[in-house]
Amino acid sequence: MRTMKLKLHVWRQENRNSQGRMETYTIEGVNEHMSFLEMLDVLNEKLIKEGKEPVAFDHDCREGICGSCGMVINGRAHGPWYKTTTCQLHMREFKDGDEIYIEPFRASAFPVIKDLVVDRSAFDRIIQAGGYVSVNTGGVPDANAIPIGKETADQAFEAATCIGCGACVATCKNASAMLFVSAKISHLGLLPQGQPERMQRVLDMVAQMDKEGFGNCTNTGACEVECPKGISLVNIARMNYDYFKAQLKK
Amino acid sequence: MAKLESKIPEGDISTKWSKHKSKIKIVAPHNKRKYKILVIGSGLAGASAAASLAELGYNVHCFCYQDSPRRAHSIAAQGGINAAKNYRNDGDSVFRLFYDTIKGGDFRAREANVHRLAEVSVNIIDQCVAQGVPFAREYGGLLDNRSFGGTQVSRTFYAAGQTGQQLLIGAYQALSRQINMGTVKMHARKELLEIVIIDGKAKGIITRDLENGKIERHFGHAVVLATGGYGNVFYLSTNAKNSNATAIFRAYKKGACFGNPCFTQIHPTCIPVSGDYQSKLTLMSESLRNDGRVWVPKNKDDKRAPNQIPEEERDYYLERRYPAFGNLVPRDVASRAAKERCDAGYGVGQSKMAVYLDFASAIMRYGRIEANKQKLDNPSDADIKRLGKGIIKEKYGNLFEMYEKITDENPYEVPMRIYPAVHYTMGGLWVDYNLMTTIPGLYALGEANFSDHGANRLGASALMQGLADGYFVIPYTIGDYLADEPTTEITTDHPAFIDAENAVRNRISKLLSINGTKTVDEFHRALGKIMWDYCGMARNKEGLEYARKEIQKLREEFWREVKVLGKNETFNQSLEKAGRVADFLELGELMVIDALHRNESCGGHFREEYQTPEGEALRDDDNYCYAAAWEYAGDNNDPILNKEPLTFEYVKLTQRSYK
Amino acid sequence: MDTTKQVPSLLATSIGRKIVMGITGLFLCTFLIAHLSGNFLLLKPLFDPTDGGKAFNEYAEFMSKSPLIRLPEIIMFLGFMIHIGLAAKLTSQNKNARPQGYVYQANDGKTSIFSKYMGVTGSIVLIFLLIHLYSFFVKHRIIGTEETMYETVKIAFSNPIYVLFYVIAQILLAFHLNHGFQSGFQSLGLKKNPKWNTLINKVGLGFSILIPLGFAIIPIIMYIQSIQ
Incomplete structure (x- = not known):
């Protein structure tokens, strides 16, 4: 079992309104089997013992599905592994003596709350603007009354696997939320259940996305590369197509 | 009452x-x-x-x-x-x-x-x-x-x-x-x-x-x-x-x-613990038991790699013990069976606290079906394996990826190592x-x-x-x-609201003022260990009595020695955790009290004193066919036991069997 | 969606602007094809020594005099203006979307480098365009000169610095097109079918290499001729 000594540069910021700064910590005895967040746990235990406030970071399920965790590690959203959330990154990636820069997701639509914790409620508001099928509980047809081809179902599923972590925004040079928004528009737009509201949905969700202050898509594809769930750029194309159509139709 | x-x-x-x-x-x-x-x-x-x-x-x-x-x-x-x-x-x-x-x-x-x-x-x-x-x-x-x-x-x-x-x-x-x-x-x-x-x-x-x-x-x-x-x-x-x-x-x-x-x-198929720093355990879905076969080597301390161990030297213990349900027995049964094998010294991996969940035969089985579908004449084993992996990937791809990220082992090639977890x-x-x-x-x-x-x-x-x-x-x-409640709203200036808020504030101030020597996580880990060792997959009277005393000691130490930094008016994750662990320290004791009182084994509650000769849970329907509903009676008193008798009119009470 | 909301117009929304960027960009690509076809007449004297630039001059004359050309010219001019204006607008929005950047800069190793510098490549191409317009369009159509267009070009392309600048500008145009061509299709939502995507990407790659190469090869040949 390999252990290592690391130098961490971590963004520290008291609250929304305060100025932040990078601070440097040294941590020893990091085990290669640890997850990245477990390494931060060890750092925090050490800081508490020294009477220093621990580093705040969002995390919950620690198995890559809740979308809570997210930080930029050495310039990469969720760190250097592809299709991985921060909690799934393991320390075997690093070697003794490495320096690691840990920063919060940066976007004006994601204000920093504390240290590495950001406010991603903009995503919720975008979904609230139309990311659903308007059915009430009860009175719906039998599940098998709506046959859906396997290919369509699979494509919709792939889009629906988005965990809303915000890595797409964090990594996009324009802090654009197009991958996130398009994943939901694709998921519902591909399915027969989503057809009645398809045009209005795309108009409403995009209007909310713009209101939140995200940047524009310049089709660099960085979002797709860093997406822990591998959500594809094809979704953005589908959204653009629907959006154009909806604008022409309105 | x-x-x-x-x-x-x-x-x-x-x-x-x-x-x-x-x-x-x-x-x-x-x-x-x-x-x-x-x-x-x-x-x-x-x-x-x-x-x-x-x-x-x-x-x-x-x-x-x-x-x-x-x-x-x-x-x-x-x-x-x-x-x-x-x-x-x-x-x-x-x-x-x-x-x-x-x-x-x-x-x-x-x-x-x-x-x-x-x-x-x-x-x-x-x-x-x-x-x-x-x-x-x-x-x-x-x-x-x-x-x-x-x-x-x-x-x-x-x-x-x-x-x-x-x-x-x-x-x-x-x-x-x-x-x-x-x-x-x-x-x-x-x-x-x-x-x-x-x-x-x-x-x-x-x-x-x-x-x-x-x-x-x-x-x-x-x-x-x-x-x-x-x-x-x-x-x-x-x-x-x-x-x-x-x-x-x-x-x-x-x-x-x-x-x-x-x-x-206790879920039977989780990725085993790898070290003291471990912060949580990751489940591998039960659906994997549709296709994965659980086994351990027949010989103790078999040092060979799993793929080197021939079929006849493997013990597919679930299939052996429960032929009717095989690998798909309920969770409590599968977990206990894994524990039994590991306790008996047949466990695998470094810690010896794991069993194999093997997909090799499913890969070949699916591969052959797929080869048939694709009308391949005399497909080679490599072809069958490749096709089979494709099917397995479609069914469980994300789980296999999760497993590999954590363990750095490829479960398409080597069996998963799993162990039960809460x-x-x-x-x-x-x-x-x-x-x-x-x-x-x-x-x-x-x-x-x-x-x-x-x-x-x-x-x-x-x-x-x-x-x-x-x-x-x-x-x-x-x-x-x-329907029977008035629609009028009660003002939040009502004394009950004020009292409740004060109780919250006092509790927070207390947590922040102790400034002891141990972190919240240290207490939480210690509690977890007591619970796992004495109120986990197998329990007994002696252990539970010991655990209750240990928890009380730990709780007392917590309120004396916990170190929570910062203040209430900020984003303070240590404070959040401290409040939760304080509650766990009381709830843990309640769990032990309940486990201690239920002198039978049923489902996930396995009291070692009450088991069939084959090691299955032995219920006592005459005395324990009820839901235990515990009522709080003050911090210094034992909780009060209320019983809701359970009657079974439509499903006959029988010894559960999955054989 | 339970109420009818006011929907902003196309040009007031992020995707709308991108769609217009795509349309104008792809439109300007067709202009490049037309322009390049004309430019190839500059090479006619190479194969037909009797031409002496006559074909090119006739073409230039037609382009400047024919009323048929006015409308496309205006559309093209508008296309440029919209493309550039929107680019400026989008870029400033994008800057505002991330007021504070990252301390550690990294590359993910997978995305195209050209896609990240569209503003830079576009701006340099714009500067080139202005100088280019000044040397030919302004000189002939606004100020007026005795030289034929062919002569003006020949003089310009005998200047090694001008040729170098021209070639560098073409390389940057290639970079711009390399991302811009397929990106235009993406913005229009036409890359939603993976089958077409490969085709669009291949055509885009070919276009981004061949068109600037075609433009660049002319001054190089004429410069070589001029020093012989």
């Missing part, structure tokens, strides 16, 4: 629910908006309840500690959701699902509730599909199913290994729609810290804003707790790191009875047929209540129960209570 009125409707089990629905009181549409309902938690049960209640016209406020309702831990459920649709034509029915669940729970659940669960299971699938949940489908366009443990039919609907995520997103979207319409007010990053009782009824809550520490009072005509389970008492579990018992434990301390606290589910708590707040706790106006849904799974939950039933409670039960039953 609390009075346990289960309110089970009269009549034949198959008509109880429909008759009940048509008889209970309801609130007229124009009055619904005058009632404010506080829903705590936004997982499957909470989000579906909040959305459905708002659709009916109630004024709903929903709270979650996460930054978004979409992150509730229901999202991590992998394998699937059961429903008695009988789409497979394999003889499934509402009765069979009911029967399997009662039997799977080792006859410690209430028949009427379970039957209702089986009845509404079919509506859940319809509802989710209408919302756009992308369940797995077959080429013909219809829904696919797979099998889960403890059943002999294929009734589990799924979306790859991310079923919980897809269902939660469906509920979250329904909730988002109501938020957009202004019928639900969402309060994210707010944690419930106290429940306000006025004239014996739940009338509000006290919350802390996790970003700025603001303590807030919220009035509600009714309070619905959908805050999940308490598996994190064990520190290491498959629960999310922040999953906690504070809401239900505050309710308990305010007078709600806690049902069967010792009924804990996963779910069947115990929870005692509720009546209407899902109301012993405090009028206080409801508990989903994993937070004790109702449907008895002493062991079957796979793919948690999602079913959460959504059943939220979509199809509470929207009906809450009216029965509210």
